[in-house]
Amino acid sequence: MPATATATSSPPPTPAAAGAPILQLRGVGKTWPNGQTALHAIDLDIRRGEIFALLGPNGAGKTTLIGSVCGIVKPSSGTIVVDGHDLAREPMPARRKIGLVPQEIYTDAFESVWATMRFSRGLFGFPPDPAHLERVLRALSLWDKRDAKIMSLSGGMKRRVMIGKALTHEPKILFLDEPTAGVDVELRRDMWAMVRELRERGTTIILTTHYIEEAEEMADRIGVIDKGRLILVEDKAVLMRKLGRKQLTLQLQAPLAAIPAALAGLPLELADDGHALVYTFDAQGERTGIAGLLRQLGELGIGYRDLNTRESSLEDIFVDLVKRGGTAGGAA
Ligand SMILES: Nc1ncnc2c1ncn2[C@@H]1O[C@H](COP(=O)(O)OP(=O)(O)OP(=O)(O)O)[C@@H](O)[C@H]1O
Numbered sequence: 167m168p169a170t171a172t173a174t175s176s177p178p179p180t181p182a183a184a185g186a187p188i189l190q191l192r193g194v195g196k197t198w199p200n201g202q203t204a205l206h207a208i209d210l211d212i213r214r215g216e217i218f219a220l221l222g223p224n225g226a227g228k229t230t231l232i233g234s235v236c237g238i239v240k241p242s243s244g245t246i247v248v249d250g251h252d253l254a255r256e257p258m259p260a261r262r263k264i265g266l267v268p269q270e271i272y273t274d275a276f277e278s279v280w281a282t283m284r285f286s287r288g289l290f291g292f293p294p295d296p297a298h299l300e301r302v303l304r305a306l307s308l309w310d311k312r313d314a315k316i317m318s319l320s321g322g323m324k325r326r327v328m329i330g331k332a333l334t335h336e337p338k339i340l341f342l343d344e345p346t347a348g349v350d351v352e353l354r355r356d357m358w359a360m361v362r363e364l365r366e367r368g369t370t371i372i373l374t375t376h377y378i379e380e381a382e383e384m385a386d387r388i389g390v391i392d393k394g395r396l397i398l399v400e401d402k403a404v405l406m407r408k409l410g411r412k413q414l415t416l417q418l419q420a421p422l423a424a425i426p427a428a429l430a431g432l433p434l435e436l437a438d439d440g441h442a443l444v445y446t447f448d449a450q451g452e453r454t455g456i457a458g459l460l461r462q463l464g465e466l467g468i469g470y471r472d473l474n475t476r477e478s479s480l481e482d483i484f485v486d487l488v489k490r491g492g493t494a495g496g497a498a
Contacts, residue, residue: 188214188338189211189212189246189370190212191245194210194231196230196394205234207243210399212372213387215370217370217372217386219372219381220390221374222390227393237257248339249263249339265340267331267332267343269347274316278314279312279316298336303330322353325353340364341372342361344374345361361373362384378479378481379481382402382406382479385402387401390484390487397487411446411477413445415445416444418441419471421439424436429466443470445459
């Protein structure tokens with residue numbers, strides 16, 4: 167099977183230009199030799215300088231997609247253009263534009279931080295540039311550890327070294343595969359700050375994460391992949407606005423065994439063993455229906471002790487989307 171084949175209906179790749187996407191995928195598919203299809207004709211444009219978060223449940227195809235763009239996995243179909251370079255026709259120039267921070271920490275434990283960094287840069291055919299390596303190490307707070315052997319570093323430091331390695335060849339796109347899996351809250355915040363700094367210096371960031379809070383905090387745009395299909399690509403703010411819901415929770419004075427028939431048809435659920443009534447409404451709707459609901463409760467003699475509202479998080483939206491199979495939006 168060829169490394170890539172041009173998707174029949176896909177437009178030809180556009181040359182690198184300031185306004186052009188830094189990464190273009192057209193019809194990228196992957197079927198493993200065992201017949202398992204991990205990616206179905208993915209079309210995706212990544213904008214220059216954005217932070218793009220790719221979300222998806224286990225086995226959705228995230229690693230396969232990243233591997234395809236990084237030249238680790240051979241797609242069965244489609245084209246991938248990295249800053250104007252077709253990955254299949256010009257693998258080296260395309261690959262040089264990309265830094266990959268893999269999920270697993272793997273590096274030579276007996277080497278020093280400095281030697282590891284220098285070696286990484288050489289792998290991409292770049293001449294030594296100690297000043298660049300120093301900048302990277304300083305930005306990652308690793309300068310003081312430059313002579314330390316990797317095995318002597320803490321887990322968090324080792325993760326920083328992995329990021330450093332990916333930055334040695336000055337990539338324009340940085341892939342972070344589950345960057346904060348298993349790291350403590352403090353380091354997670356540090357890493358977020360680091361990623362933002364990189365973006366400010368012009369690096370485009372693509373990250374996969376299981377922590378939806380991370381995508382909510384960091385991303386400009388969100389892509390959701392499920393069963394090998396990109397079911398949604400959207401600006402985070404638009405997504406939160408479009409699919410966001412609010413919930414009003416009423417703590418009842420006396421528990422209910424069931425929703426009263428007079429309230430059937432309303433978006434109501436019982437929670438907390440009947441002690442709470444949850445009303446879900448559209449955060450964007452002009453009319454929430456709350457006044458009517460409270461009036462009806464009064465008429466039915468259902469009293470409440472307390473009430474509060476909460477907006478859905480990206481996590482709620484994501485879970486909902488994957489449950490529904492992504493009928494809420496289209497992939498760009
Ligand atoms: N080398 C392989 N050979 C055969 N099937 C594979 C291979 N690698 C991945 N797959 C299958 O491809 C599908 C997508 O896997 P992938 O690892 O890309 O998912 P993922 O979204 O990264 O999942 P996770 O969040 O668990 O890392 C899965 O069904 C997986 O079993």
